[in-house]
Amino acid sequence: MTERSPAAAPAPDPDAxxxxxQVAGGRGKAAQARRLHPWLWxxxxxxxxxxxxxxxxxxxxxxxxxxDDPTALMVPDFTIDNYVRMLTDPYxxxxxxxxxWIAFLVGIIALFVSYPFAYYVVRWARRSRKLLIxxxxxxxxxxxxxxxxGWIVITADSGLINNLLVGVGFIDRPLQILYxxxxxxxxxxxxxxxxxxxPLVNAIAKIDPALLTASAGLGAxxxxxxxxxxxxxxxxxxxxxxxxxxxxxxxxxxxxNLMGTTRFRMLAPAIYDEAIGNVSWASxxxxxxxxxxxxxxxxxxxxxxxxxxxxxxxxx
Amino acid sequence: MNATPERxxxxxxxxxxxxALLLGAYAAAVCVFLFAPIVIATVLSFSSAPQLIxxxxxxxxxxxxxxxxxxxxxxxxxxxxxxxxxxxxISAVAGTxxxxxxxxxxxxxxxAVQVLLMLPVALPGVVIGLNLLFTLPLYGMKTxxxxxxxxxxxxxxxxxxxxxxxxxxxxxxxxxQASLNLGASRIQTFWRITFPLIRPGIGAGAAxxxxxxxxxxxxxxxxxxxxxxxxxxxQKIRFYPDPSVAAVAAVLVLLSLVVLLLFGKVxxxxxxxxxxx
Numbered sequence: 001m002t003e004r005s006p007a008a009a010p011a012p013d014p015d016a017x018x019x020x021x022q023v024a025g026g027r028g029k030a031a032q033a034r035r036l037h038p039w040l041w042x043x044x045x046x047x048x049x050x051x052x053x054x055x056x057x058x059x060x061x062x063x064x065x066x067x068d069d070p071t072a073l074m075v076p077d078f079t080i081d082n083y084v085r086m087l088t089d090p091y092x093x094x095x096x097x098x099x100x101w102i103a104f105l106v107g108i109i110a111l112f113v114s115y116p117f118a119y120y121v122v123r124w125a126r127r128s129r130k131l132l133i134x135x136x137x138x139x140x141x142x143x144x145x146x147x148x149x150g151w152i153v154i155t156a157d158s159g160l161i162n163n164l165l166v167g168v169g170f171i172d173r174p175l176q177i178l179y180x181x182x183x184x185x186x187x188x189x190x191x192x193x194x195x196x197x198x199p200l201v202n203a204i205a206k207i208d209p210a211l212l213t214a215s216a217g218l219g220a221x222x223x224x225x226x227x228x229x230x231x232x233x234x235x236x237x238x239x240x241x242x243x244x245x246x247x248x249x250x251x252x253x254x255x256x257n258l259m260g261t262t263r264f265r266m267l268a269p270a271i272y273d274e275a276i277g278n279v280s281w282a283s284x285x286x287x288x289x290x291x292x293x294x295x296x297x298x299x300x301x302x303x304x305x306x307x308x309x310x311x312x313x314x315x316x
Numbered sequence: 317m318n319a320t321p322e323r324x325x326x327x328x329x330x331x332x333x334x335x336a337l338l339l340g341a342y343a344a345a346v347c348v349f350l351f352a353p354i355v356i357a358t359v360l361s362f363s364s365a366p367q368l369i370x371x372x373x374x375x376x377x378x379x380x381x382x383x384x385x386x387x388x389x390x391x392x393x394x395x396x397x398x399x400x401x402x403x404x405x406i407s408a409v410a411g412t413x414x415x416x417x418x419x420x421x422x423x424x425x426x427x428a429v430q431v432l433l434m435l436p437v438a439l440p441g442v443v444i445g446l447n448l449l450f451t452l453p454l455y456g457m458k459t460x461x462x463x464x465x466x467x468x469x470x471x472x473x474x475x476x477x478x479x480x481x482x483x484x485x486x487x488x489x490x491x492x493q494a495s496l497n498l499g500a501s502r503i504q505t506f507w508r509i510t511f512p513l514i515r516p517g518i519g520a521g522a523a524x525x526x527x528x529x530x531x532x533x534x535x536x537x538x539x540x541x542x543x544x545x546x547x548x549x550x551q552k553i554r555f556y557p558d559p560s561v562a563a564v565a566a567v568l569v570l571l572s573l574v575v576l577l578l579f580g581k582v583x584x585x586x587x588x589x590x591x592x593x
Contacts, residue, residue, distance in 0.1 A: 041421075145553070
């Protein structure tokens with residue numbers, strides 16, 4: 001019923017222009033006008049994204065090869081000095097390795113904490129399921145500042161945990177949790193746990209229970225079924241969850257700022273300090289470029305590894 | 317194999333009560349972990365003590381009074397409300413248009429546009445903020461509410477597009493065709509047919525954009541005058557934390573709960589549709 005314009009990209013479903021039937025009579029001009037329609041719909045979004053997102057990305061790349069001038073803001077140049085410094089200077093190297101390490105650790109911790117929880121939500125919970133799903137969404141939607149404030153009350157030197165431990169007599173002096181790596185990691189795990197749980201819940205829900213019955217019927221014990229059937233089939237959820245948590249932690253500003261310590265620098269606050277505190281725009285730009293590269297690389301590597309080592313999961 | 321009365325679909329091999337109890341206890345523990353800081357912050361707002369002690373030695377509303385008399389909070393609340401409302405409006409318009417373009421048409425560059433629309437939420441917030449810090453002077457723009465609104469809208473558009481596309485997934489295009497064939501103009505068709513059908517998605521997207529903007533830190537630190545509510549609260553927490561922060565926090569929790577109650581349905585349908593039949 002519709003003729004497709006020659007420029008239209010091949011798409012699996014038929015050309016969906018609702019006006020196509022109407023203009024079937026006159027080709028030329030009407031078809032030309034129709035080709036503009038999607039761009040008219042896109043106009044507001046592009047009017048926002050091009051000047052405030054696409055252009056700035058170009059300017060970031062440009063600034064990263066400029067040179068910081070101690071007396072002025074930034075001098076036009078074309079140098080890779082900034083990048084060399086980022087990858088050789090111990091201060092910057094620490095910032096990158098710290099962030100990568102914490103992002104990896106929190107990703108793994110979140111996976112191990114979330115998996116049994118997600119499994120319970122899908123396969124066991126009945127009346128409690130609604131409450132459990134609320135528990136996942138609540139932290140996502142409550143202001144991160146509120147959550148950090150709660151954790152500060154819990155982990156401070158005279159906070160809930162330390163008062164309990166000292167009161168019971170486990171320790172004499174309060175543990176340093178707040179303003180240390182451990183406190184920051186608790187906060188980060190809390191902030192990004194739902195991003196691990198949700199993909200896991202989706203993935204586990206897709207597993208056909210008949211497969212588990214079959215596995216048991218073929219003589220596999222519960223552990224074998226879990227390790228050889230359930231985990232491999234939920235791999236898509238594991239990969240997506242890990243990617244979300246990793247990228248989230250790597251770029252988090254609030255947690256390191258409010259619960260961390262300046263003795264253990266993280267990437268996002270370091271970029272802020274470089275740009276606002278030191279007014280070294282060129283080095284801040286090169287840090288940001290490296291940050292983008294890391295995020296994209298991790299996404300690509302995990303996706304590739306996933307396709308290569310878990311080809312069965314692609315069809316899920 | 318042991319089908320339960322509540323669920324007809326099988327649940328796999330051998331469900332022993334012991335495992336159920338163990339897993340149940342574990343799930344409860346994770347729930348406590350997830351809720352603990354939110355509940356504690358809320359309870360602390362009713363404390364009568366000036367220190368951050370939990371459980372509080374006494375209860376009262378004095379910190380709410382204190383919060384209401386703190387000018388930084390009140391002005392921060394209004395600044396954030398204005399920015400978040402404008403962000404929700406801009407994102408709703410731009411995101412809805414983008415979703416319709418992607419859903420209704422096949423055109424050259426469609427997949428590039430799709431990637432572009434999701435990129436702002438995929439990239440680290442500080443990177444986008446830093447980019448804007450570099451770029452705003454080129455447009456003669458200063459940091460402040462306008463710049464911050466545009467910055468937050470970058471994220472808002474992604475969310476609205478995503479949620480409107482989700483509502484468009486089971487949307488019948490022949491309705492629009494019928495409307496056009498019956499002589500309605502394209503504008504009439506949009507307002508009478510398309511808009512009413514995708515309104516839940518637009519509403520949820522706008523609500524999400526509002527919350528994201530109201531809570532944003534990573535972009536605001538570069539684009540605002542450090543006067544939004546989250547930044548005011550951060551300054552307070554860093555330098556002189558007292559339960560007045562908890563009072564503001566409790567109000568924010570209430571705000572989030574209202575939004576979740578209003579729009580939670582749309583979110584659940586999208587993400588865990590297969591669970592809540």
